[in-house]
Amino acid sequence: MKLSSTALAFALATVSLAATAQAQQITGAGATFPAPIYAKWGEAAKTAIGIELNYQGIGSGGGQNQITNRTVDFGASDAPMDAGKLEAAKLLQFPAVMGAVVPVINLKGIDSNQIKLTGEILADIYLGKITKWNDPKLVELNRGITLPSTAIAPVYRADGSGTTFVFTSYLSAVSPEWKEKIGANTAVKWPSGDGAKGNDGVAASVKQVAGGIGYVENAYATSAKLTTTQLRNKAGSFVEPTLAAFSAAASNGDWAGAKNYAVSLIDTQGATSWPIVSATFILLPKDPKDGARSANVMKFFDWAYKNGGEMAKAAEYIALPASVQDAARSSWKAEIKDASGASIYK
Amino acid sequence: MPHSAVAAPTRRRSSAFSGDAIFAFLAKAAGVLVLVLLGAIIVSLFIGALPAFRAFGIEFLWNVDWDPNQAIFGAAVPIYGTILTSMIAILIAVPIAFGIAFYLTELAPNWFRRPIGTAVELLAAVPSIIYGMWGLLVIAPFLASSIQPGVIDALDGIPVLELLFHGPARGKGVFTAALILAVMIIPFIAATMRDVFMTVPPVYKESAYGVGCTTWEVMRSIVIPYTRVSVVGGIMLALGRALGETMAVTFVIGNANRISPNLFGSGATIASLVALNFGEAQQGSLLLSSLLAIGFILFVISFIVLAISRTLLKPKAAK
Amino acid sequence: MSGTLTASAPSRNQSVADSLSRSRHRTNSIVKALCILATVIGLMFLGSILFTLLNLGFGGLNTKVFTNITRSGPEGGLANAIVGTLIQTALGTAIGTPIGLMVGTYLSEYSAGSQLGNAVRFVSDVLLSAPSILIGLFVYQIMVAGRGYTGFAGGVALAIIVIPIVVRTTEDMLRLIPTALREAAVALGAPKWKSIVQVCYPAALDGIATGVLLAIARVAGETAPLLFTSFGNSYMSTDLGSAMASLPLAIYQFAGQPDADLVQLAWVGALLITFGVLALNIVARVVLRPRI
Numbered sequence: 020m021k022l023s024s025t026a027l028a029f030a031l032a033t034v035s036l037a038a039t040a041q042a043q044q045i046t047g048a049g050a051t052f053p054a055p056i057y058a059k060w061g062e063a064a065k066t067a068i069g070i071e072l073n074y075q076g077i078g079s080g081g082g083q084n085q086i087t088n089r090t091v092d093f094g095a096s097d098a099p100m101d102a103g104k105l106e107a108a109k110l111l112q113f114p115a116v117m118g119a120v121v122p123v124i125n126l127k128g129i130d131s132n133q134i135k136l137t138g139e140i141l142a143d144i145y146l147g148k149i150t151k152w153n154d155p156k157l158v159e160l161n162r163g164i165t166l167p168s169t170a171i172a173p174v175y176r177a178d179g180s181g182t183t184f185v186f187t188s189y190l191s192a193v194s195p196e197w198k199e200k201i202g203a204n205t206a207v208k209w210p211s212g213d214g215a216k217g218n219d220g221v222a223a224s225v226k227q228v229a230g231g232i233g234y235v236e237n238a239y240a241t242s243a244k245l246t247t248t249q250l251r252n253k254a255g256s257f258v259e260p261t262l263a264a265f266s267a268a269a270s271n272g273d274w275a276g277a278k279n280y281a282v283s284l285i286d287t288q289g290a291t292s293w294p295i296v297s298a299t300f301i302l303l304p305k306d307p308k309d310g311a312r313s314a315n316v317m318k319f320f321d322w323a324y325k326n327g328g329e330m331a332k333a334a335e336y337i338a339l340p341a342s343v344q345d346a347a348r349s350s351w352k353a354e355i356k357d358a359s360g361a362s363i364y365k
Numbered sequence: 366m367p368h369s370a371v372a373a374p375t376r377r378r379s380s381a382f383s384g385d386a387i388f389a390f391l392a393k394a395a396g397v398l399v400l401v402l403l404g405a406i407i408v409s410l411f412i413g414a415l416p417a418f419r420a421f422g423i424e425f426l427w428n429v430d431w432d433p434n435q436a437i438f439g440a441a442v443p444i445y446g447t448i449l450t451s452m453i454a455i456l457i458a459v460p461i462a463f464g465i466a467f468y469l470t471e472l473a474p475n476w477f478r479r480p481i482g483t484a485v486e487l488l489a490a491v492p493s494i495i496y497g498m499w500g501l502l503v504i505a506p507f508l509a510s511s512i513q514p515g516v517i518d519a520l521d522g523i524p525v526l527e528l529l530f531h532g533p534a535r536g537k538g539v540f541t542a543a544l545i546l547a548v549m550i551i552p553f554i555a556a557t558m559r560d561v562f563m564t565v566p567p568v569y570k571e572s573a574y575g576v577g578c579t580t581w582e583v584m585r586s587i588v589i590p591y592t593r594v595s596v597v598g599g600i601m602l603a604l605g606r607a608l609g610e611t612m613a614v615t616f617v618i619g620n621a622n623r624i625s626p627n628l629f630g631s632g633a634t635i636a637s638l639v640a641l642n643f644g645e646a647q648q649g650s651l652l653l654s655s656l657l658a659i660g661f662i663l664f665v666i667s668f669i670v671l672a673i674s675r676t677l678l679k680p681k682a683a684k
Numbered sequence: 685m686s687g688t689l690t691a692s693a694p695s696r697n698q699s700v701a702d703s704l705s706r707s708r709h710r711t712n713s714i715v716k717a718l719c720i721l722a723t724v725i726g727l728m729f730l731g732s733i734l735f736t737l738l739n740l741g742f743g744g745l746n747t748k749v750f751t752n753i754t755r756s757g758p759e760g761g762l763a764n765a766i767v768g769t770l771i772q773t774a775l776g777t778a779i780g781t782p783i784g785l786m787v788g789t790y791l792s793e794y795s796a797g798s799q800l801g802n803a804v805r806f807v808s809d810v811l812l813s814a815p816s817i818l819i820g821l822f823v824y825q826i827m828v829a830g831r832g833y834t835g836f837a838g839g840v841a842l843a844i845i846v847i848p849i850v851v852r853t854t855e856d857m858l859r860l861i862p863t864a865l866r867e868a869a870v871a872l873g874a875p876k877w878k879s880i881v882q883v884c885y886p887a888a889l890d891g892i893a894t895g896v897l898l899a900i901a902r903v904a905g906e907t908a909p910l911l912f913t914s915f916g917n918s919y920m921s922t923d924l925g926s927a928m929a930s931l932p933l934a935i936y937q938f939a940g941q942p943d944a945d946l947v948q949l950a951w952v953g954a955l956l957i958t959f960g961v962l963a964l965n966i967v968a969r970v971v972l973r974p975r976i
Contacts, residue, residue: 044919046833046927055756055941061918062755073927075916076937078644087648090832172533177620177631179433179645202434205645206652213535213631214620216641219940223501227509228533242942388877392794395786396804399847403807406814406822413825464722472716481723483969488730490898490965492905494932495958498939499733502740548729555726579712605813611908636815640908643817660818667813675806 044071045315049082049095051217052181052236053116053299056336057095060323063330070319079181079205086110086302092309093316094302097181098205099281109305111354112279113347114298115320116327117269117337118236120185121260121295123222123245125231126152126167130246132259135160137251138193138286138294144232145173145190146197147211152230167230174224174233177214179206185285185297186234192286193294219243234295237265238335254290264293265337272298274343296337303355310357317351317364324348407664414658420651425658431622431633433642438655440662445624446539446632447663450614451607453543453628458551459600465551466558471580482559489552497616500545501537505617508544509536513629528626535619539632542618549613550603557599561592594677601674605667611636635663733958741955744948749956753920754934756943762953764920768929769957771922772835772914773904776842781896784847788854788892793880805855812848819844820909828913835921835928838914842903849902853895857888897968901961907932931957 047057054076061072077085079096086094087108095115105112122136140156143149149156153166176183184205191198201207215224218235222243225231237260240247249257258264271287274280284296301320307313324347328338339347351364417438418425428439469482513534520526530540565588573583589596619631620641639656646653752761787804795801820841827837861884869879885892910916915927916937922928931953938950 044926046915048915055943058756058918062757071919073916073918075927077911077915080645080647081643084646084648088829090828090830170533172535177618178641204434206433206642208430208432208434208622213537215537216616216620217940219942220501220616224535224537227506228535230533238942242944383875384877385875388880389794392786392790393800395783396790396795396800398783399787399804399811399851400807402844402847403811405826406819409822409825410818461722461725464719465726467715468719468723472719479970481727483966484730485723485726486969487962487965488726488733490901490961491730491733491958492907492932492961494905494907494935495733495737495954498935498954499736503732503736551726551729579708581712581715582708584715602809602813605809609813609815609818611815611817636817639815640817643821657821660815660821663815664810664818667810671806671809671813 043069043315044073045093045312045319046091047072047074047082047093047095047301047316048077048085048091049302050079050097050181050299051076052079052097052118052297053095053336055238056116056327056331056334059330059334060319060327063326064319064322067326068318068322070315070322072319078179079184080179083302086304089304089308092307092312095299096302097297097299098184099279099300100302102279102281105279105302110302111305111350112281112300112302113320113350114280114282114339114343115301115323116331116339117265117284117296117298118238118335119260119265119268119293119296119337120182120189120234121237121240121247122250123225123233123235123240123247125225125227125229125246126169127229129164132247132249133164134248135251135257136248138189142190142194142197144171145175145209145212146194146200169230172228172231173209173212174215174221174228174231175209175212176206176218176221176234177216180217181205181297181299182218182234182236183207185295188283188297189285189295241335250294252290252292252294253286253288254292256290258291258293260293262332262335262337264291265296268292268294268296269298269337270340274340274346280343280347298339303351305354306356306358307363310363313355314363317355321348407661410657410661410664414654414661417651417654417658420654425655426662429624431638433652436651438651438658440635440655440659442622442624443633443635443638443659444662444666446618446621447608447634447636447666450539450543450546450618450632450634451604453540454546454550454607455600455604457544457547458554458603461547462551462554462558465555466562467584469555469559470562471584485555486552488548489556493549493610493612496545496549496613500541500613501616504545505536505541507536508541509534517629529628532627532629535629537617537619537631538627538629539618540628542614542632542634542637543628545613545617546607546610549610550607553603553606554600557602558592558596561595561599562588565591598674598677601670601677605670605674608667608670609636609663611640615640635659737951737955737958740948741951741953744952745955749949749952754918754929754938754949756946758945760945760949762931762934762949762956764917764929765931765934765953766956767920767922768835768914768917769904769931771924772838772842772910772928772930773900775836775839775924776846776903777896777900778843779839780843780846780899781850783843784850784895784899785854785892787847787851788858789880791851791855792858793876793884808848808851811844812852815908816841816845816906817908817911820912823909824912833913833915833927835914835924835926838910838928838930839924841909841913842906845903845906845909846899849899850892850895853898854888854892857891857895858884860891861887894968897964901964901968904961904964905932905957907936911936 057074064070079098082094082096083100085091100112151168151170153168158166187203187207191203215221218239221233221235222239222245225233247260249259251257267289268284268287271289271292272282272284274282286294324344331338352362355363357363425440427441429441430437430439431442465485469478473481516530520530569587570583573587614634615637618637620633621631639660642656646656748761751763752759753764754760791801791805823837823841865883866879869883910930910933916933917927917929935950935953938946941947
């Protein structure tokens with residue numbers, strides 16, 4: 020088979036020739052939620068510190084799998100990884116950035132942030148218990164607005180995703196019935212509604228059907244110009260989904276008390292906090308095979324902490340509080356060790 | 366006469382390293398390689414699926430539950446969706462493909478046949494991800510605004526039909542997915558039909574024309590019965606293609622977790638379920654195992670469909 | 685037709701025959717019209733797809749697409765994706781074609797209805813309709829897990845898709861060659877393998893080349909197998925030993941982004957790959973195969 024052996028020889032030659040060219044590239048895989056901001060950071064980091072980031076959003080589960088298999092340099096996951104699994108896979112988990120999930124609706128004549136919703140009502144809608152927009156519970160909350168009798172058409176994520184994990188975590192926190200019947204996960208058994216693929220799919224579906232309601236990452240609500248709603252937070256006030264509200268939630272998180280940084284930013288305290296905020300995490304091997312690549316990963320995130328705040332804000336994400344960033348740095352120093360036991364991060 | 370009847374000349378009592386022996390060995394080895402390849406794929410799939418089969422047993426096949434949180438999975442919904450979308454796709458594609466094949470073989474002027482034939486076959490060349498995106502962007506909104514509301518209103522109140530076509534006019538769903546699949550397989554069926562229609566000996570058609578049959582009557586009474594078996598075989602092959610199609614379906618089918626008769630509602634096929642959930646499935650989890658299990662079941666379904674088409678095509682090959 | 689021969693009541697039988705003839709011709713015309721309609725519908729679908737691609741993708745077509753690598757914002761291009769697709773498609777074809785050729789030869793020249801031959805043919809057809817996502821998963825298990833994503837694994841996954849297509853066309857083409865040609869070669873003293881390689885292959889070359897071109901067109905647009913094998917790369921890489929970008933992956937990833945520039949890139953990529961594949965198909969069918 021002459022052709023294929025030539026191809027094989029060609030392949031091997033290319034591999035050996037090109038191996039040196041990839042010295043400063045780091046590969047990451049996982050959550051799609053933060054993929055846009057990682058991409059922006061990556062592009063800026065190339066010019067600033069010469070590190071090339073190849074990040075592919077294959078899903079949080081994929082990210083966890085790949086880093087456990089050590090096929091990539093770091094994994095990214097929206098849902099914090101289970102402590103036992105982190106131990107077994109010898110992984111360090113730290114947060115990179117935060118984002119928010121917002122409900123979006125499609126009702127004729129209703130503008131953004133006009134309608135008020137609560138977590139319980141959202142849960143009831145997705146449970147199939149509230150089926151019309153002029154249901155008494157909604158009318159009571161929104162006196163002054165004439166709600167039509169249109170049927171509510173809930174839209175959920177057809178594909179497994181961190182966004183669903185965040186949203187169902189919120190529903191579980193505010194509705195005991197949801198917690199018991201459905202629970203929180205990257206994919207759940209939705210009792211009613213229809214699925215759409217990706218945040219963009221949900222956005223498009225909601226836009227398509229009158230009476231539609233869905234949940235998307237904040238960046239998509241803005242770019243697709245969807246109608247957002249107010250949501251009641253733990254303190255009882257109704258907040259609009261603004262960057263200020265997201266940051267308020269982030270700053271109220273119990274970072275110190277969370278093991279492996281797995282803090283919950285769902286339904287946090289604070290009068291101005293948005294109730295559906297989440298951190299997204301990076302997974303790094305504690306015993307990396309290639310110390311240089313691991314050092315580059317940490318160098319990249321160190322740079323991103325210091326310089327990525329504005330970019331994050333522009334892309335509608337929330338940067339970590341400075342104290343958390345410092346805590347992450349000390350974790351790198353303490354946990355990531357090379358073969359001799361010396362810490363890689365200086 | 367099978368070409369292997371042309372044997373190697375026997376006067377060459379050469380060593381085992383003669384050109385013939387080597388070449389014959391390579392050819393056979395390649396054949397065995399293909400067998401081994403499929404075997405390896407199925408075995409690796411089965412090994413990955415074993416935890417799911419062990420956990421759920423044979424009930425996995427008809428369990429309608431798909432609950433990732435409780436880790437209870439059942440294959441009934443994706444199997445139903447796969448078979449349903451493929452069947453509807455065949456129902457839509459076969460008449461259209463037949464019309465095209467009939468037109469190309471009997472009705473079109475000669476100079477017109479090649480360009481039209483090429484154009485129809487170009488449909489087969491469009492990558493499936495493009496079908497998915499086109500379906501989502503063009504077909505779904507078109508159905509939602511122009512076709513679905515009319516159908517829903519017209520069938521409202523008619524007992525069985527209103528169950529099949531109701532609900533908000535979403536544009537996406539089982540019917541849309543089936544329609545896109547149909548467009549994808551039309552060229553395969555049309556090409557098979559056309560090739561096979563052209564093998565009908567002209568003398569049969571000419572005698573029919575001679576007694577005054579119209580073109581349609583010739584087609585109906587001569588060509589179709591003559592080619593029926595091969596045509597059905599070709600349809601089965603197209604069905605096999607439709608069963609495994611991922612990208613074209615994933616964008617529009619929605620992902621339901623219950624069996625509902627509503628064709629305008631969401632559904633799930635095996636391929637789409639695997640594509641949508643694989644990214645989030647963790648290694649060693651029952652979810653991953655269940656996804657591999659339904660993948661394995663898809664192979665089994667393909668096997669059955671292809672085996673049926675084989676038995677249908679056999680009598681023709683013996684001619 | 686008996687109507688015209690009956691002596692008694694000729695006008696009544698004539699009118700029966702006439703009305704029968706009219707209804708038959710009416711049916712014929714209706715069916716003809718439906719067939720034309722079916723063809724028009726088929727062409728409309730094709731037209732709609734091509735129009736959508738041109739409409740959404742053409743506006744983003746510029747030199748940057750070919751010179752810049754993928755990145756967000758207006759400076760993004762598809763250079764790394766295009767190069768990656770070319771490399772992996774070439775690799776997949778280079779590996780898959782010889783294997784497919786040999787299997788097709790085996791089925792046509794050596795197997796003669798044997799059990800093994802039937803089994804191989806059946807298996808090849810199963811592979812042909814296998815969901816490409818499962819093939820990608822398989823290659824992941826054997827080549828990527830524990831080792832890392834490589835362009836080479838992507839090429840192998842594509843090769844597995846190429847093989848059954850080439851098998852089918854090769855066997856069909858070789859079967860069409862008259863036995864007389866082979867017999868003539870043998871009569872001249874050629875060993876069997878020479879009669880295949882030097883007589884049959886050249887005679888069937890057009891058809892086999894068509895099959896190869898069709899296989900190339902199919903794998904150039906495959907997304908799912910590459911997702912698990914070559915992973916994608918935001919940077920230019922021609923290194924088969926590490927992750928590699930490709931057009932279908934870029935399209936898949938960018939189409940759903942909230943960044944309008946990335947969505948535009950996705951459509952440009954879709955335009956490039958579809959028209960590239962269509963061009964290959966036209967070459968295959970019009971230039972190489974002179975019959976319909």
